[in-house]
Amino acid sequence: MGEKWVAPDGRPARGARWMRATWRNLPAGPYRVGCEAGLAVPGADGDPLLTDHYFPRAAGEPAGEDFPTLLVRSPYGRGVPWAPLYGILFAEQGFHVVVQSCRGTGGSGGAFHFWRNEEADGHAAVAWLRQQPWFNGALGTIGASYQGYLQWLLAQDPPPELRAMVVQVGLHDPYAYFHGGGALHLENALVSGTGMAHQHRGNGDFLRAALRLRRWLRRADRLPARGGTRPGEPYATDGPAGELPWLAELLTLTDGADPYWRGAAAEVAAGRRTVPTCLVGGWQDVFADQTIEQYRRLRAAGGRTALLIGPWTHASAFRQGWPEVFAESLAWLRAQLCGERAGLRPSPVRVHVGAAGGAGAWRELADWPPAPGGAAGRWYPTAEHGLGRRAPGGAAPVGEFRHDPADPTPSVGGPLLTPGAGRRDNRALEARADVLTFTGPALAEPLEVLGPVAARLRVTADGAPDGRSFDLFARLCEVDARGRSVNVCDGLVRVRGGAVEPREAVVSMGSAAHRFAAGHRMRLQISGGAFPRFAPPTAAPDGGTAPVRVVLHPGSALELP
Numbered sequence: 001m002g003e004k005w006v007a008p009d010g011r012p013a014r015g016a017r018w019m020r021a022t023w024r025n026l027p028a029g030p031y032r033v034g035c036e037a038g039l040a041v042p043g044a045d046g047d048p049l050l051t052d053h054y055f056p057r058a059a060g061e062p063a064g065e066d067f068p069t070l071l072v073r074s075p076y077g078r079g080v081p082w083a084p085l086y087g088i089l090f091a092e093q094g095f096h097v098v099v100q101s102c103r104g105t106g107g108s109g110g111a112f113h114f115w116r117n118e119e120a121d122g123h124a125a126v127a128w129l130r131q132q133p134w135f136n137g138a139l140g141t142i143g144a145s146y147q148g149y150l151q152w153l154l155a156q157d158p159p160p161e162l163r164a165m166v167v168q169v170g171l172h173d174p175y176a177y178f179h180g181g182g183a184l185h186l187e188n189a190l191v192s193g194t195g196m197a198h199q200h201r202g203n204g205d206f207l208r209a210a211l212r213l214r215r216w217l218r219r220a221d222r223l224p225a226r227g228g229t230r231p232g233e234p235y236a237t238d239g240p241a242g243e244l245p246w247l248a249e250l251l252t253l254t255d256g257a258d259p260y261w262r263g264a265a266a267e268v269a270a271g272r273r274t275v276p277t278c279l280v281g282g283w284q285d286v287f288a289d290q291t292i293e294q295y296r297r298l299r300a301a302g303g304r305t306a307l308l309i310g311p312w313t314h315a316s317a318f319r320q321g322w323p324e325v326f327a328e329s330l331a332w333l334r335a336q337l338c339g340e341r342a343g344l345r346p347s348p349v350r351v352h353v354g355a356a357g358g359a360g361a362w363r364e365l366a367d368w369p370p371a372p373g374g375a376a377g378r379w380y381p382t383a384e385h386g387l388g389r390r391a392p393g394g395a396a397p398v399g400e401f402r403h404d405p406a407d408p409t410p411s412v413g414g415p416l417l418t419p420g421a422g423r424r425d426n427r428a429l430e431a432r433a434d435v436l437t438f439t440g441p442a443l444a445e446p447l448e449v450l451g452p453v454a455a456r457l458r459v460t461a462d463g464a465p466d467g468r469s470f471d472l473f474a475r476l477c478e479v480d481a482r483g484r485s486v487n488v489c490d491g492l493v494r495v496r497g498g499a500v501e502p503r504e505a506v507v508s509m510g511s512a513a514h515r516f517a518a519g520h521r522m523r524l525q526i527s528g529g530a531f532p533r534f535a536p537p538t539a540a541p542d543g544g545t546a547p548v549r550v551v552l553h554p555g556s557a558l559e560l561p
Contacts, residue, residue, distance in 0.1 A: 005133035007055060010035045016083035023084070025323050029092025031056035037078075038107075041100060041128045044120035047109035051125075052078045054087035054097040055134065068138035068337040069096040069129060073122060073150045075105040075112060077200035085318065086142060093330060094338075096134060100125055102150075106200040113246050114174055115153065115264050122154035126161065138337045140164035142329060144318065145287070146196065149174070152266035152294075158274050164336035166329045168280040169317050171287045172294055173265040175256045180289075181508070182494030183471055184251060184535040187217065188286050190240050191417040193247035197240075213240050217532050221408050235535060270294045273303035278332035280325050282312030283354065283489075284422045286415045289510050295349075295368060306332060306344075307368055309513070311352045311360060313421040353448065354423075354488070354514045356480055369451035369511070369561060379440060379522065379558040387440035387524055387558065397551045399436045403470070403528025404547040409434050411533035413487050414475075415510075426477055426485040426525065436526040436552065439479060447516040449476075451561030453489050453509040455524065458553040461499040469496045469537040470548045474507040475525040476558065478516050485523055488514050492534050502553045524558045 011017070012035045034057050040048035056067055072086050078099045087097045103121060104112030129135045139161040141151040148170015155165060171177050178189050190213055198209040216239040235241055236248035253260045269275075270293070277298060281291030291309070298305040308328045312321040328350075331343030347364035354360040380391045383398045392398060403409060409432065413424030430437050455474035475490035491509040516522060528550055529536055 007034055007057060008036055010037060012054065012083055012088055013037070013079065015080050016088060019080055020084040020088045023322075026089065026326060029056075029089075029094065031058050031092055031094060033057065033088050033091040035087070041125060043103055043108075043110060044117065044124045045110070047103055049100050049103060049108040049121060049125070050078070050106055051098060051100040052083070052087065054083075054091040054099070056091050056094050056096075067094050067096050067134075067136070068140060068333075069098060069135055070333065071122075071125060071129070071139060071141050072097065072099045072143045072147060073102060073118070073125065074099065074143065074147050075102040075196045075200060076146075077101065077106045077202075080203070081318070085322075089326065090142070090330070090333075093334075095140075095333070098125070098129065101200060105196070112196070114250065115149075118150050119153040119156055122150060123157075123159065126154075126159045130161075137161050138163055140166070140333050140337050142166040142168070142333070143170070144168040145170055145314065146192075148172075148287075149266065152269045155269035155272075155275050156266055158269070162275055164333055165275050165277040166280070166332055167277060167291075167294065168325060168329065169282060169285045169287050169291070169312075169314055171290045172267065172270045173290060174250070175261050175264060176290065177287070178250050179254050179256065181492050181534075182469075182496065183492055183537075184235070184254065185533065186220070186235060186251075186535040187411070187532045188415075188417050189247070189251060190217070190235070193244050193250075194240050195417075197244055197247075209240070216240065220532050221406075267297075271297040271301050273298070273301045276304040276332075276336045278306045278329060279308070280317065280328060281307070281309045282314065282317050282321065283309060283352070283511075283513065284311070284313040284413075284415050285317065286314050286417060288415060289508075292368065292511055299367070305348065307349045307351075309351045311354050311358075313415070314417055315419075315421070351513045353450070354512075356478055356486070356517050356520060360515070363513075372561070377560060379524070379560065381436075381438035381524060381526075381552065381556050381558075385436075385438055387438040387522060391557070392554050395554065397553055398556065399438070399526075400549060400551040401434045401436050401527060402547055402549045403434050405536045406547075407434075408531035408536060409473070409527045409529045411530035414490055414530070414533065416533060423486050423488070426475075426487055427483065430485055430525060432527075434527055437485075438524045438526075438558075440522040442519050442521055443516055445518050447522070449488070449512050449514050449516070449560050452511050453561065454491075454559045455507040455509060455526070456557045456559055457505050457507060457526065458502045458555045459495070459499055459505060460502050460551045460553065461495070462549040462551070468498060468546075469494050470499075470550065471495070471529045471534065471536065472505055472507055472550070473527045473530045473534070474509055476509060476512070477523040477525055478514070479521040479523050480517075481519055485525075488512050490525075490530075492530060494537065504555075522558075526552065
């Protein structure tokens with residue numbers, strides 16, 4: 001801080017400048033942008049972590065310490081799209097932006113692991129910042145997906161300079177991401193691993209790896225027939241995970257109490273009030289549940305927080321949603337780091353309430369979930385495949401399906417990292433014999449669902465009498481006047497220990513903000529899986545994949561907020 005900083009002459013890379021120039025719907029900042037690329041910043045153990053420094057330029061070249069600093073730590077490389085998304089856009093607005101490659105990625109030294117080194121390396125980056133003459137002591141962090149997780153790890157023991165965080169579609173609990181509901185989230189896990197292993201090597205390498213993964217997933221339904229002592233084992237030794245030891249560990253260590261997972265979840269940071277935190281999510285994002293849980297924990301601790309949830313998937317938040325996400329992020333950082341609070345909205349929560357045909361509207365709320373204002377309540381499946389407000393009488397089953405692991409029920413849309421994510425037409429899926437549907441009457445008036453959704457199912461399972469596990473997948477859809485059925489929210493739970501006698505299983509379907517149109521109908525969809533989004537249970541002890549017949553009994557219900 002004592003020496004005078006002289007801004008170097010470097011500029012951002014040409015590809016980053018070109019991409020920024022194409023974003024004509026984003027406001028241009030008052031500053032030109034300079035760049036110091038490839039700085040070797042020591043990690044916690046001294047390994048060099050390659051880092052790029054973006055900074056504002058202006059007429060007269062004002063002193064560097066006039067601007068606060070944003071830290072972005074990432075395993076995805078430091079080039080496109082991160083250089084323009086964070087480095088250029090925020091430096092234009094008057095921030096130093098430091099983009100650092102995690103160890104083992106982007107030319108940085110050491111070996112990558114999902115969490116073991118990252119908290120210490122984050123603190124090492126802050127220690128380096130303290131030594132820079134342009135650092136004025138005001139620090140914020142920003143980033144998406146795993147970059148958001150790295151922010152939570154730093155905030156486990158927050159440095160005194162850390163005054164703001166912006167976590168965009170990010171996680172805080174890796175175990176819940178990979179194994180939530182008791183089943184391996186196979187497709188998203190493999191896409192995440194492929195992205196983290198290849199994206200930092202350049203777009204060409206990443207594209208080739210993505211194509212290999214796509215081909216592998218087409219035949220992955222045959223892998224469970226090999227058996228294995230652990231549910232993820234067939235997928236850990238074949239295909240993408242076979243090349244990544246850290247990913248193979250994540251797939252096979254399915255017990256959340258295993259010492260392996262100790263220290264993985266940044267629960268301390270997500271439940272303290274120390275750092276003002278802006279949370280950005282999407283209703284079809286893979287981390288939507290974790291974003292809402294982060295908000296709940298911060299609010300319960302009395303922390304300063306804001307929540308924005310749009311109609312986005314994980315990827316579309318940075319395409320169609322980026323103008324909204326950027327404006328929200330910039331306003332929060334200016335308020336916390338620069339004292340400019342005029343851009344903050346008055347309410348802590350802003351959500352997009354979806355509707356059929358991609359319509360919908362933004363709504364500002366005092367909290368999430370909002371205070372009850374009506375009663376959607378319980379809707380009960382009937383033997384006639386209906387969905388009504390009265391529970392059916394008698395003891396006769398209301399439906400059944402046969403799930404065959406050799407021909408698994410496919411996944412369609414929903415919170416995925418692949419291009420098929422989001423709200424999709426489910427009619428072909430619902431025509432399968434292994435999918436049950438229960439459809440309500442045409443609504444006389446619009447019905448809004450704002451909050452958590454669940455299916456409480458009473459089931460027995462033939463074919464799993466020896467205690468083998470089976471899965472229950474539940475999905476809420478909106479059916480329009482033409483019969484098109486589009487998913488709103490869903491979830492899966494693994495039922496362990498079999499079900500000879502009726503037993504209750506609760507399928508958490510996440511949260512929703514959706515307005516069902518008058519004349520449309522609600523539909524509850526139930527099946528035994530969604531492959532390859534979720535891996536099926538371990539194969540039978542004899543190496544086979546025995547089908548399971550699941551019977552749905554009275555007392556089952558769709559629970560709406």
